[in-house]
Amino acid sequence: KNEVEQSPQNLTAQEGEFITINCSYSVGISALHWLQQHPGGGIVSLFMLSSGKKKHGRLIATINIQEKHSSLHITASHPRDSAVYICAPAMGPQGGSEKLVFGKGTKLTVNP
Amino acid sequence: GAVVSQHPSWVICKSGTSVKIECRSLDFQATTMFWYRQFPKQSLMLMATSNEGSKATYEQGVEKDKFLINHASLTLSTLTVTSAHPEDSSFYICSALPVAAYYNEQFFGPGTRLTVL
Numbered sequence: 001k002n003e004v005e006q007s008p009q010n011l012t013a014q015e016g017e018f019i020t021i022n023c024s025y026s027v028g029i030s031a032l033h034w035l036q037q038h039p040g041g042g043i044v045s046l047f048m049l050s051s052g053k054k055k056h057g058r059l060i061a062t063i064n065i066q067e068k069h070s071s072l073h074i075t076a077s078h079p080r081d082s083a084v085y086i087c088a089p090a091m092g093p094q095g096g097s098e099k100l101v102f103g104k105g106t107k108l109t110v111n112p
Numbered sequence: 113g114a115v116v117s118q119h120p121s122w123v124i125c126k127s128g129t130s131v132k133i134e135c136r137s138l139d140f141q142a143t144t145m146f147w148y149r150q151f152p153k154q155s156l157m158l159m160a161t162s163n164e165g166s167k168a169t170y171e172q173g174v175e176k177d178k179f180l181i182n183h184a185s186l187t188l189s190t191l192t193v194t195s196a197h198p199e200d201s202s203f204y205i206c207s208a209l210p211v212a213a214y215y216n217e218q219f220f221g222p223g224t225r226l227t228v229l
Contacts, residue, residue: 042223
């Protein structure tokens with residue numbers, strides 16, 4: 001069983017739609033990253049969170065440590081949001097150089 | 113701030129040659145850098161953890177003699193793929209953990225695409 005499960009694997013939406021990507025993990029973590037990978041391969045860290053909720057522009061990330069679940073929401077989606085979104089929990093205790101474990105990613109395509 | 117660069121961004125080489133990939137933190141110091149590999153349509157996999165001034169820690173299944181890592185300064189780590197073979201063709205990404213990192217806030221480089229002919 002994978003330690004990190006993301007759903008859906010693929011998602012196609014119309015511009016303006018509200019998007020939700022889910023991530024479940026099976027081990028204890030210190031924090032969780034949401035990453036964005038564009039077709040060229042470069043990775044951008046969108047959020048790192050260890051509890052509650054964070055918002056940045058049209059992006060919202062939530063995490064429930066007890067349920068081992070996190071969600072990434074995109075409001076008013078736009079074609080430029082088309083990318084692969086990756087959930088990456090950081091395993092291990094707080095502080096130091098914890099390792100990231102990566103989900104397989106959710107490929108989002110937003111059509112105009 | 114918190115920019116990480118990689119050089120080169122892509123490289124094509126012949127089988128049997130060695131390739132060096134650089135990872136630099138441009139505006140912060142990083143005692144720890146991570147090297148990842150991503151094969152097509154697969155998720156990122158951690159290869160090794162690079163610590164400034166000490167030997168790298170390799171993940172299970174990663175050959176340390178094939179993937180040489182040097183982290184000689186607080187802003188530079190290098191990955192050398194020795195005697196590269198076509199199966200080493202992949203996308204290599206580094207990330208850097210700032211010295212004053214809160215929790216595990218890593219910053220990622222843009223990646224290097226290696227093609228071995």
